[in-house]
Amino acid sequence: MAFLNINSIKDRTFDAIVVGSGISGGWAAKELTEGGLKTLVLERGRAVNHITDYPTAFKNPWEFDHLGQLPNAVKEANPIASRCFAFAEDSAQFFVKDDEHPYIQDKPFDWIRGYQVGGKSLTWGRGTQRWSEYDFDGPARDGYAVDWPVRYKDMAPWYSHVEKFVGISGNKDGLAQLPDGEFLPPHEMSCIEDHFKKQLAINYKNTRPMVIGRCAHLTVPKPIHVEQGRAQCQHRNLCRRGCPYGGYFSSNSSTLPWAEKTGNLTLRPDSVVHSIIYDDAKQKATGVRVIDAHTKEMVEYFAKVIFVNGSTLNTNLILLNSKSSRFENGIGNDSGLVGKYVAFHNFRTNIVAEHEGFKDTTTAGVRPNMCYIPRFRNVFKQETNFLRGYAAGFISSRVTYNDETLIGESLKDSLANKKYGNWRVNTGMMGETIPKETNFVSLDANLKDAWGIPLLKVSVEYDDNDEKMIKDFGVQMSEMLSKAGFKNIVVNDLVGKAPGLDIHEMGGVRMGKDEKTSVLNKWNQMHGCKNVFVTDGACMTSTSTQNPSLTFMAFTARAADYAVREMKKGNL
Amino acid sequence: MPGVINTVSLFIHTGTRDKVLPSIRDFLCQNKLKKMKRRDLLKNLLLTAGVLAADVTWSKSLQSAGSIKGIFPRADDQKLIAEIMETFIPETATPGAKSLKLDHFAMRMIRDCYVQNDQNLFSKGLALVDQVALGLHNKNFISGSKSERELVLKNMQESKEQMQLDFIKIIKALTIVGYQNSEYVMTNIQHYNMNPGFFNGCVPVSKS
Structure with a gap:
């Protein structure tokens, strides 16, 4: 990791900033650094290094005090996290505790988060099904949300690009509604x-x-996976502890170390992004304001291009909190849509x-x-x-x-x-679920978290x-x-099961063709601020039914490729 | 934090994606997400901090469990629990409950993972064991022979009194789960392999 001298503006200036190190942020880091851009990745949580920071990975069942169950005191203190199936004695270290990061449930919504390097890519379900043309056609055909600005044919090569690197196990089934990909043995x-x-x-x-299921497991690794330092899946199914073999895909085992090898990566954990800095004169975003998670000191970092990959709802929060005289309601929010049309599975x-x-x-x-x-x-x-x-x-x-x-x-x-x-x-x-204006997130006018950032209010049902x-x-x-x-x-x-436990929340910063009815264009670029890209779940215009992470990764790789090309042309 | 609403639901996850350690899928922890009094919550938080800090297994000692008034009030409760568990799973050519220190495991689980109501139920049920023993054999449980002890537990297991049934259900479940997940059984009998390295979808039962 490069040494950071926070006293020098030069040392705080990069070609690109990526906000978030989860499954899509890791991809942005990989693609941007491979494209030659000096890239700063900001992660609000702690460092989690591959292998060495998976403390439970090799624990036998009898080595857990409560055989995998969490004590009542932990459950009582964390009612939200405790409702997540994966929050257990072997994995609790990778989940946000309720009282550390409060939010407001205007309506019941269990927001499951993983604040650490790698984010939820450490604990994800690993299902990786492609969308089909019927999914991208959906909103236009059925008249809800807005028309996607892309179609399956635009995405297919990027699905392939991502799948080859991630390593996806699957069977070629020849189904129009579930296109085949680049598969390792099923x-x-x-x-x-x-x-x-x-x-x-x-x-x-x-x-x-x-x-x-098509899933991100190395049933038989290819040279590209070995080159990442990953090995064959050992069929442990202890994935949520972190996999010391790299048998499933995570940012920690794959994209982040890959980006680091380029020499172009600076990774800064414990960096809570407060907002994006917008310069009225330049009519561009120029950087981000970061609050140190521990000292609570604010530091500014600068770059020509900014990728926001903070996870769906936090990305909404950051944009809404990025206020300037040009964008009084949050950066890129001329349409007033940021935070709206949130959907889930x-x-x-x-x-x-x-x-x-x-x-x-x-x-x-x-x-x-x-x-x-x-x-x-x-x-x-x-x-x-x-x-x-x-x-x-x-x-x-x-x-x-x-x-x-x-x-x-x-x-x-x-x-x-x-x-x-x-x-x-x-x-x-x-x-x-159908994205609707009435399913939205917003910033509370008064309440703030320990870092002085407004609490997010979630109104989704x-x-x-x-x-x-x-x-x-x-x-x-x-x-x-x-x-x-x-x-x-x-x-x-399960009538009492609130939205959110699917951990597939999407939208709020949707893509579209028209700047009046969407926030991002077909390259995940803000209509109103061209050097800001949003490529995590927040960009999703509709949700379809597939596990979404593969599509987030494909959008990220595609947008990063576009951003690198635009930068080289001098357009950003 | 004022203004923050945490809606407590009674939902307990039954999703399809994952299971807790498969060996405890039938485990009987009575976790009902019931409201706990603040005083008890604080007490448990303090205890938990201690337990989580120490990387113990249940073959190691559990020093504080016996001193928790209200759950295990009598000085010889731990000894009684150990003898009940040993009666369920005795030492033979292979280790029994006492050698495997299942009493430590059971007390830790009751202390940390059971709601107050079930903790009370366990303490009251435990106090009944000697009553049943005295009624049957005119001596307390620990003084009985092996077959006398088995008869006491059999009587309680088939009792018409709900409190006896509930108590036996809890302590027997803890005995079985603790035993089946003990290092000895998982290593020497079940041949647990953390890294199987394969999956075959359809094999004859005889070869499994």
Whole structure:
């Protein structure tokens, strides 16, 4: 890391600044430094170095005081984080604690954050499905949000670019609604998953396919991955602890060390970005104001181009807080849209079921992945009383049990000899939600955090379209399971589950063709301030149903390539 | 922070993406996100800080557990818990509950991971063990023979009294989970492999 002399403006001046070191910020760092730009990456959280800062990675189950569970005191102190499935004794170090970083829930919204170098790329779900042309066409066809300024054909080469470097395991399934990518060998389906897949093909005439999930795991590394210092996935499925093998993709294992090797990277953790500096005379952004997380001292850094990758809602916060005489309501916010049209993925319902067949089979080893049922509702035309649709994750396991009614030596013997029960499956919806002006974030007028930055107020909720979709998922998936011979089908509509726990929040700084109805152009560049780019989830015009990180990475690489070319032409 | 609203929901995650350590999927921790009194919260926070700072396993000692009034009020509670657990899983050619120090594990879990209501339930249930033993054999639990102790637990397990049933459910679950996840069992019986390196979707049960 380069030495920082904060007393010298020259030492605080770079070609590019990237705000955030998570999954998209890491990509901005990689592409910009490879493009020859001296790049400063600012991360509000602490440093997390690959391998050495994964303290739980090699802990055995019995080495955790509470077998992976968090003590009640931790849960009581962190009700928001505790509702996240991945916040546990082995991973709590990578999650923001509630009281350290308060925000205001105008409506219930569980905002799950990871403030550290690498951000949530350390703990993400690793699902990496491409969007299709039907997803980018969606808003224009169905008349919601605004038309995307890009189409699948614009994105396809950038998906490929990202996939090759990240390493994506997957099967070429040949589906129009879920385009194939650059795949490493796929994971296997279990016997019962394969049965369900075949039954779906028969019962729905190939209109409701199930595929093995495409995921960011090195099933068989290629030279480009070895060059990153990463090794084959060990099938531990302990990913959220950080992977000392680099078996899954994270900024820490991949893009950041790659950027560092160029010699063009300066990474500054503990740097809370307060706002972007706008110069009225130059009619450009000239840098960012940073508050040191510990000393709370403000320092300014300068650059010709700024990438904002602070994670969806924090990116909104930074833009809204970047006020100047030119931009009284936040930088780039001539349209008044920044913070509005926030959307998410509806994860509210899951279904469990059992199958009495295939009793002589089970699985062996561990699969850090799930099956994926791409959206089958309203894909090619409108066919239901709700807009858009849902994808679904699908996993299975063979139930095992021991006779636990016994006491003494017979109990001990029983515990050494597990018995096999039915196959059990679990499927959860990932529904598209419609971006609306009434789902928004804003800055509180009075309350500030410990760094003097206004608290974010989140006003996001489900709507009638979501409720209809939830019902449809329950009905359709129950029928699909029933036709395939599953029994004991239980639909769990988790009514109290607030938006946010999907950790797929998107929007607020949407892309579009018209500067009156959008904030960013087709290059993720602000209509009103051309040297500011937003390429994290905030840029998303609509959400579709796929796990979003792959698309954030593809947008980032594409925008960074454009920014480097524009800089070389002298346009930025 | 005034003005900040933390909406507490009763939702406990049942998502499809991940599981906690698979070996504890049936674990019985009675976590109901119930409102805890501020005094207890502070007490637990202090305790937790101590526990998290020390990198202990449950084969190591748990010095403070026995002194927590209200959860384990009697001086010999830990000894009684250890003997109950040993009765469930006795020493044979392989280690039993006492050798594996499952009493330390159980007390730590009850102290740290159980809500107050369930902690109370456990303490009251524990006090019933000697009552049942005296009723059956005219001597307290620890003074009984192995078969007498087993009979006490069997009686409680099949009791019509909810408090006895709840107590046995908790201590038996802790015994089984602690045993199955102990270093000895995971290493020597289950042959736990942190890095399996493969996944086969469909294999005969006989080869698994």
